[in-house]
Amino acid sequence: MYRVILVDDEAIIRQGIKKIIQRFAPEWEVVGEAEDGVSGLQQIFRLQPDLVILDFRMPGLNGLECCERIAAESPRIHRIILTAYQEFQLAKEAIGHGVMGYITKPLDRGELLETLARARTLVDREREEQEQMSLLRHTVRKAAPLAQQLYVQHYLLGQDINELAQFIVESGYGLPFDPDSDHVVVLVVSPDWIEKDSFSAFDVELFMYALTKFVQEWYAGKPGVYILQDHAGQIVVIHGCPGPDTRLAARQAAELADLLRADIAASFKRTISIGMSRIRPFAHTPDAYQEASLAVTYRFVHGGDQVLSPDKLEADNQLPVRMVEQMEASLELLMQGSEEAAYHALERVVFSEPVSPAQLKRFIVHYMLRLAVQMKQMDLDVSETSGKPLSVWLSELEATTTRDSLLGRIKAMIHQLCQSVLRERSLLDLKSAERAKQYVRDYLADGVSLQAVADYMGMNASYFSRWFKYATNRNFVDYLKECRIEKAKELLQQGTYSLPEISALIGYADVKYFYRVFKELTGLTPSEYRKRYQ
DSSP states (O other): EEEEEEESHHHHHHHHHHHHHHHHTTTEEEEEEEESSSHHHHHHHHOOOOOOESSSSSSOOOOOHHHHHHHEEEESSEEEEESSSOHHHHHHHHHHHTTEEEEEOOOOHHHHHHHHHHHHHHHHHHHHHHHHHHHHHHHHHHHHEEEEHHHHHHHHTOOOOOOHHHHHHHHHHHOOOOOOOOOOEEEEEEEOOOTTTTSSSHHHHHHHHHEEEEEEEHHHHHEEEEEEEETSSOEEEEEESSOOOOOHHHHHHHHHHHHHHHHHHHSSSSEEEEEEEEOEEEEEHHHHHHHHHHHHHHHHOOOOSSOOHHHHHHHOOOHHHHHHHHHHHHHHHHHHHHHHHHHHHHHHHHSOOOOOHHHHHHHHHHHHHHHHHHHHHHTTTTTHHHSOHHHHHHHHHHHHHHHHHHHEEEEHHHHHHHHHHHHHHHTHHHHHHHHHHHHHHTTTGGTOOHHHHHHTTOHHHHHHHHHHHHHHSSSSHHHHHHHHHHHHHHHHHHHHOHHHHHHHHTTTHHHHEEEEEEEEHHSSSSHHHHHHHO
């Protein structure tokens, strides 16, 4: 049914319209009548009909004044003006107030029925749109939590979050964390007992599924916590840290982690280790993830069944900044397959100045554990690549007594790993990598994403991300950011586009996010860059 209210100061006109409707348009129901504009508006706003038919000349408020009020307060209600005046200016003014049409007096039945039919078509279309919007809102309500989970996961793994962020905001939901102000701690939960070839792949998969569900249920109801599983099979917990007191938040997160460890041991009769990062800004979540992943590998040195945090480890494994920098340089060279350069980077640490045996051993152990994390995140396995499990390598290193023997073993390991890296890289189609990079440059304005490029290359998004890093020695998201900012620099120097236009042209829907990324990569705001280089 369709509902209509009649507002006319002549009772005979109202009665005539009602009879026509009852006989020739029974799908319409007259739910109210009024003889002046004021009482008519009261009924209209109270009953919210689909349509109102208003006389142009009435006591108090005339028809156009009523239409103006209806348009302002209940714009979905359609309006028809009934008038004996046929001047063009009146029709023009009525349409300006959102009137869908007007009917002339004396009343013509055909004209009235034709106008009612048009009104019914409009109402049907709006009802269909409302039904679709209701369905869409329901779908979005179900999809938004998943999008928030994916947002955190993409941020954790250094993948592009621009499209997800835009979807979440446009859906009326808030982002899980504000990269500029929120802080998080990252936990990596890893079983102590899973050894290669000791259990079937099915048993391991089943256990990890049960363990993941347990962790999800354990944290259920705790706000600001997201449970993920990385491509290496580790359970990752991203824990928001509300409030300004990060020290208190860190202590509370550590206490929860220890309770989780104990409850898992009690439920599964198996021990686990948990690596815990420092409190970091959400923008540095990938760094926190690396930190937690590294911390959990220290169970090979300190034993399992405990929560391992950087602060706890540094008490025993304090390394000078110079040694850490050289270690990172060597690791980067090793993952590129540069064997000699990777080894010489380590030699520079050992021979540049006196290093005690204990300090050197701590350094090599840290290097091995850091390497294991790096390889795991690139889907490589120390055991398969070098022929020895990580625990065996660490035992051999622990058993060495001289600097030369220690370096000999590490050199042998670097040789084996570099040979494996070079074999893998030789299988890569570097022309395909260039094709992927060119696609990024060509479609910046279309909001190109990791998923879009992966689809173009015919790969799974997660696999493509690792393949791109392996093929180019750089993270895809970092490359995408660099391309966008380089394009932004060109547009800023041209001086013909506004900052919001430039943001859109390089694929950033959020201008604030564009500002943050631009300053992060250039050290300048877009406005400062334009003033300096235009």
